[in-house]
Amino acid sequence: ANRMIANAVRLTAGPGDPAAILAAIPWDRRTIQALLLTRLAEEPDTIAATVSGEDLSWRQLHQRAARVAAILAHLGVGAGDVAAQMTGNTADHVAFVFGAALLGAIECPVNTALQGDSLAHVIGHSTARVVFAERAFAPQLERSEEHTSELQSLRHLVCRLLLEKK
Numbered sequence: 517a518n519r520m521i522a523n524a525v526r527l528t529a530g531p532g533d534p535a536a537i538l539a540a541i542p543w544d545r546r547t548i549q550a551l552l553l554t555r556l557a558e559e560p561d562t563i564a565a566t567v568s569g570e571d572l573s574w575r576q577l578h579q580r581a582a583r584v585a586a587i588l589a590h591l592g593v594g595a596g597d598v599a600a601q602m603t604g605n606t607a608d609h610v611a612f613v614f615g616a617a618l619l620g621a622i623e624c625p626v627n628t629a630l631q632g633d634s635l636a637h638v639i640g641h642s643t644a645r646v647v648f649a650e651r652a653f654a655p656q657l658e659r660s661e662e663h664t665s666e667l668q669s670l671r672h673l674v675c676r677l678l679l680e681k682k
Contacts, residue, residue, distance in 0.1 A: 552614050567607045570607045572610065572611075578614075580614075580615070581611050581617075583611070584618075585616070588619055588646060598621070598642050598643050598645065599612075599616050599646045600626050601626065602625075602648070602650070602653045603650050603653075612648055630656070635656060
């Protein structure tokens, strides 16, 4: 994601030193949300990211991010709330980062190798209300439910099916 954001910043200001480009952007515009909305307005069909061989334009990324934001909002997540994700290197992972940002929510990536106590601990201490996960990680999450004292803030588990293209 950092490389993608660095590339997007380069698109905003043109070629040059990334540090100088970043320094030229006002602080209030150095957000993931501002980046997405600016690129969408200025170059909607430019490639925003290539993830696992899938190209996403800024328009496509915005569409997916808006879908994520709508799902999160429907589940009661708002500005300042934590939403976790347990996904591989997919376009949906990137969409989740941007979707959470559109709401002002805090995105918490969860290491896909975690299981049991460790997984419950990370999710529990993140205070995530929602965990988005790929189906492949559902069994790990189900096993972590044995540690319910760690998962008191968790309200919803959403599998990737909701984000798949229609």
